Amino acid sequence: MIKPIITDTHQLQQPSRLASRADLPLATDLKDTLTAHRDACVGMAANMIGVHKRVIIAQLGPLPVVMFNPTLTSKAQPYPVKEGCLSLTGQRPTTRYKRITVDFFNEHWQRQQLTLTDFAAEIVQHELDHCQGILI
Numbered sequence: 001m002i003k004p005i006i007t008d009t010h011q012l013q014q015p016s017r018l019a020s021r022a023d024l025p026l027a028t029d030l031k032d033t034l035t036a037h038r039d040a041c042v043g044m045a046a047n048m049i050g051v052h053k054r055v056i057i058a059q060l061g062p063l064p065v066v067m068f069n070p071t072l073t074s075k076a077q078p079y080p081v082k083e084g085c086l087s088l089t090g091q092r093p094t095t096r097y098k099r100i101t102v103d104f105f106n107e108h109w110q111r112q113q114l115t116l117t118d119f120a121a122e123i124v125q126h127e128l129d130h131c132q133g134i135l136i
């Protein structure tokens with residue numbers, strides 16, 4: 001189901017809790033909501049649709065990837081960048097890493113690990129920050 005986007009920064013600054021298998025249906029809401037904002041948005045964290053669980057979605061290719069309890073297990077080559085966000089106005093400067101490895105549970109609650117570079121890595125870092133209540 002397409003959910004409304006949260007823009008209240010106080011709410012977005014609350015850290016999210018660990019997700020469980022019971023949160024698997026969130027994947028559908030995240031996919032539906034990301035698809036509805038496809039022209040303006042390449043990723044989303046569950047707290048952007050009002051659910052404070054560590055779940056993100058990232059458009060890493062033609063199909064979006066949903067990650068439950070994602071954790072960064074390596075990061076290399078910091079660089080400065082400016083980013084926007086559907087929940088915020090304007091573009092803001094931050095630092096991202098060019099190459100990351102992220103561990104997570106997939107939509108079938110299987111452990112998975114991805115090594116990502118460049119823009120794909122940037123999206124995942126942005127969404128991981130959301131899980132900690134960090135805005136750009």
Ligand SMILES: CSCC[C@H](NC=O)C(=O)O
Nearest residue numbers: 041042043084085123126
């Ligand atoms: C390049 S990282 C920017 C990600 C951002 N998503 C919001 O959480 C968006 O604009 O889709």
